[in-house]
Amino acid sequence: MGIESKLTSKCQTTIPAEVREFLKIGAGDRIGYEFVEGKVVLVPKNRSALDLAGALYVPGRKPVSIEEMNEAIADAAAEKYERSRARR
Template identity: 50%
Template sequence: MPTATVTSKGQITLPKDVRDDLKLRPGDKVEFEKRDGRYVLRPRNRSIMELAGILHRPGSKAMTIEEMDEKLAQALAEDDERIRAGR
């Protein structure tokens, strides 16, 4: 398991295999999220341009706000029913 040492200034150097796995480059940002008493390290190195079009499905028309609201309400009702049924 890769390890790092904290300096007197509170800095660490991420091991190379961790940087490689996370595709981190100099200048990239890293986010720390606390979950159940542990911290999760998440790279913040994606360009907004890389995200363009990820929700588009070729050949499908865009939903209206009303359609989105209806689908969300339906999904919430199904989740509520599943939770109440103990599934």
């Protein structure tokens, strides 16, 4: 495994220096957490959206059009709605 840190009894952790340097974050900066393909990704909130261009690039994966993205979002929303109705 790569870089690690440990949770305290209050479920807090220190982000290792190598990660802070890579993300260009420091004391007082905000970070977000995103779930991407079964993993949690740290997203610095002190950067512009343009700084994140290519962050989700996966070699070999074909590009997806806006229309395909919208269709996938609509399908996922419909599926979630149907699952919620089935639980009633």
